[in-house]
Amino acid sequence: MKRSSEDEYVLLRSGQLVGAALLVFVRSRALKKIKNVEGSVKKTGMSGIAGNKGAVAIRLDYANTRICLVTAHLAAGFANYEERNRDYRTISHGLRFQRNRSIDDHDTIIWLGDFNYRIGLSDDKVRRLIRSNDLGTLYENDQLNLQMIAGRVFPYYSEAQITFLPTYKYDNGTDEYDTSEKARIPAWCDRILRKGNNLKQIDYTTAPLRFSDHRPVYATFQCTISSIDEQQKEKLSRSLYDRRKQDIAGSGYNHEKTDEDTVGYNSIAEGLPPASSDRRKWWLDNALPVRSQVRPPQSNMVLNPARPSNPFAATHEPDWVMIARTEEFGKAERKSKTVPAPPNRLEEQRLPLSPSGHPGRSGSASGMVNAVSYGKSETPPSPSSTSADPSVGRKPAPLVPKKPVLLSTPSTGPNRSLGNVSNMGTQIPASAPALGRYMSANGPSNAQLSRPGGSSINAKPRSNGPRPTSASQPPPPPPRRGTKRSTARTDLLDDDIGDEGTTIPSLQPLRPN
Numbered sequence: 001m002k003r004s005s006e007d008e009y010v011l012l013r014s015g016q017l018v019g020a021a022l023l024v025f026v027r028s029r030a031l032k033k034i035k036n037v038e039g040s041v042k043k044t045g046m047s048g049i050a051g052n053k054g055a056v057a058i059r060l061d062y063a064n065t066r067i068c069l070v071t072a073h074l075a076a077g078f079a080n081y082e083e084r085n086r087d088y089r090t091i092s093h094g095l096r097f098q099r100n101r102s103i104d105d106h107d108t109i110i111w112l113g114d115f116n117y118r119i120g121l122s123d124d125k126v127r128r129l130i131r132s133n134d135l136g137t138l139y140e141n142d143q144l145n146l147q148m149i150a151g152r153v154f155p156y157y158s159e160a161q162i163t164f165l166p167t168y169k170y171d172n173g174t175d176e177y178d179t180s181e182k183a184r185i186p187a188w189c190d191r192i193l194r195k196g197n198n199l200k201q202i203d204y205t206t207a208p209l210r211f212s213d214h215r216p217v218y219a220t221f222q223c224t225i226s227s228i229d230e231q232q233k234e235k236l237s238r239s240l241y242d243r244r245k246q247d248i249a250g251s252g253y254n255h256e257k258t259d260e261d262t263v264g265y266n267s268i269a270e271g272l273p274p275a276s277s278d279r280r281k282w283w284l285d286n287a288l289p290v291r292s293q294v295r296p297p298q299s300n301m302v303l304n305p306a307r308p309s310n311p312f313a314a315t316h317e318p319d320w321v322m323i324a325r326t327e328e329f330g331k332a333e334r335k336s337k338t339v340p341a342p343p344n345r346l347e348e349q350r351l352p353l354s355p356s357g358h359p360g361r362s363g364s365a366s367g368m369v370n371a372v373s374y375g376k377s378e379t380p381p382s383p384s385s386t387s388a389d390p391s392v393g394r395k396p397a398p399l400v401p402k403k404p405v406l407l408s409t410p411s412t413g414p415n416r417s418l419g420n421v422s423n424m425g426t427q428i429p430a431s432a433p434a435l436g437r438y439m440s441a442n443g444p445s446n447a448q449l450s451r452p453g454g455s456s457i458n459a460k461p462r463s464n465g466p467r468p469t470s471a472s473q474p475p476p477p478p479p480r481r482g483t484k485r486s487t488a489r490t491d492l493l494d495d496d497i498g499d500e501g502t503t504i505p506s507l508q509p510l511r512p513n
Contacts, residue, residue, distance in 0.1 A: 015039040015056040020113060022056045022071040033227075036061040042095040044075070044087040055091040055113075059106060063227040065198065068106040070095075071113040078118050078185065081143045085153045108196040108223055111157070114214065117144035118187040119166065126186050127177065130165060138166070142188060157193040160204035160219065167206060167215040174210065190217045198224040296320055 006029035014023040026034060037060045045053035055072040072091060075083040092103055103109060119126055120141045129138050139145055139162055147153045166186035169178045178184045194201060203220035267274050273282035296302065301320040308315055 012060070013037050013039055013058050015041060015058060017041045017043065017054050017056050018051040020054065020056050020071055020073045022058055022069060024058050024069060030062070033063050034060050038097045040095055040097050042091045044090050048090070053087060055095060057095055057103060059097055059101070063225050065108060065223070065225045066106040067108045068103055070103060070109070070111045072111060073114050074116050076116045081117060081147060084116060085147060088153050108199055110192065110194050110221070111154070112192040114189050115144060115191050116189050117142065117147070117191070118185060119143070121185070123183055123185045130186060135162060144191060154193055157195045159191065159193050160201045162188060162204070164206045167217060169213045170210070170215065172211070172213055190214055192217060192219040194221065298322070
């Protein structure tokens with residue numbers, strides 16, 4: 001008898017993850033009822049990096065029944081049943097199809113593959129029970145059976161009764177269990193589990209194939225398929241809608257004034273609004289958000305912060321507490337809000353001078369340098385008028401700026417004057433490090449510092465060598481390689497310039513030893 005083309009099996013979809021492969025074959029005549037065929041994989045080896053362990057899944061819609069087939073290869077090892085449980089959870093929750101559908105989002109689910117669960121007995125005892133064909137004792141100590149009973153793996157899945165010997169581990173080409181040095185304990189590593197009320201298992205056994213160290217396992221199921229006539233479904237839905245519409249029209253129902261969802265939901269207490277529904281929310285009545293109308297009994301009372309956050313919790317704390325509002329508190333509050341107007345007058349700052357007339361942080365205040373800030377409509381007064389006015393407030397002198405300033409272009413001759421730097425009307429001499437560096441590079445000489453009033457400060461540096469006879473000196477040579485510049489001494493400022501008649505030590509470049 002010759003088969004027709006409709007009875008032939010065709011490959012519908014296949015998937016592979018290293019050693020795990022899944023192939024789905026269907027009859028040709030069933031292709032017109034199958035749709036939405038998808039495939040997906042999930043790695044679990046090395047925390048999801050390697051594909052030596054993991055699962056391959058294929059899902060499809062047969063008529064109106066959603067079917068999912070999963071083949072998995074879980075973690076190996078006798079004592080690694082917890083890791084196998086984690087692999088199952090990772091696959092069950094992590095493997096996804098399109099539209100974020102998971103394995104559990106199907107009517108019919110079948111798991112099959114090398115789950116690697118072992119029998120928790122010694123090798124000698126397992127082999128002795130196999131020889132006596134005591135499969136019940138072996139199954140009572142099966143790790144997968146115990147983990148499923150404890151609810152730790154494959155919840156709501158079922159397995160048919162096992163009537164075949166352990167499928168692992170055989171010597172290739174023989175019916176003898178492992179005879180190598182490792183002598184692995186025989187176990188039911190290869191399993192098939194099902195989930196779905198429309199499934200009925202017919203067969204569950206092994207195939208006599210000896211080309212591997214595993215015996216292949218197969219099962220036969222009978223599945224009830226749901227098929228819905230979409231045209232008849234639409235017709236029935238329309239007729240039910242029309243019937244309901246007629247019933248509402250005959251009862252005088254007005255959908256604009258009555259909310260059917262709130263019928264029977266009355267207020268539970270006087271003063272409270274009725275229960276809300278999906279279409280009516282009492283806090284949005286009159287198209288306005290609800291606002292609290294609760295006011296304190298008295299003006300000097302506030303809510304009690306010591307009350308618990310749960311308003312229905314039992315407590316002895318009152319709802320309101322009284323606070324004291326004294327006149328002093330009100331005056332202090334009003335005073336803190338008053339901001340004084342900025343004064344429109346001349347502000348002066350007087351910097352004390354050292355006995356030599358140079359501004360500094362030490363010495364007597366024999367001379368004064370005026371630091372004046374002027375308004376837009378004021379003119380700077382003369383130095384004599386401001387210094388003689390005792391009514392001008394005296395403020396502490398600000399710190400002398402420590403940033404060195406550049407020297408002016410040196411003039412020819414033994415005396416070289418430093419440029420004046422103006423800072424808010426104050427004449428500040430150049431910094432001492434720059435002065436010392438300049439004098440040390442050109443030999444000992446007198447340096448003249450100018451100050452207000454036309455007077456000057458003569459600083460005589462200490463000489464460390466013979467005095468040059470020539471009046472004009474060449475410009476200082478560039479520092480040699482490896483020398484340390486003296487500008488690192490930024491702490492030598494105006495305080496290091498002494499009174500008249502005192503000397504300033506010259507700063508020589510450091511030479512390498």
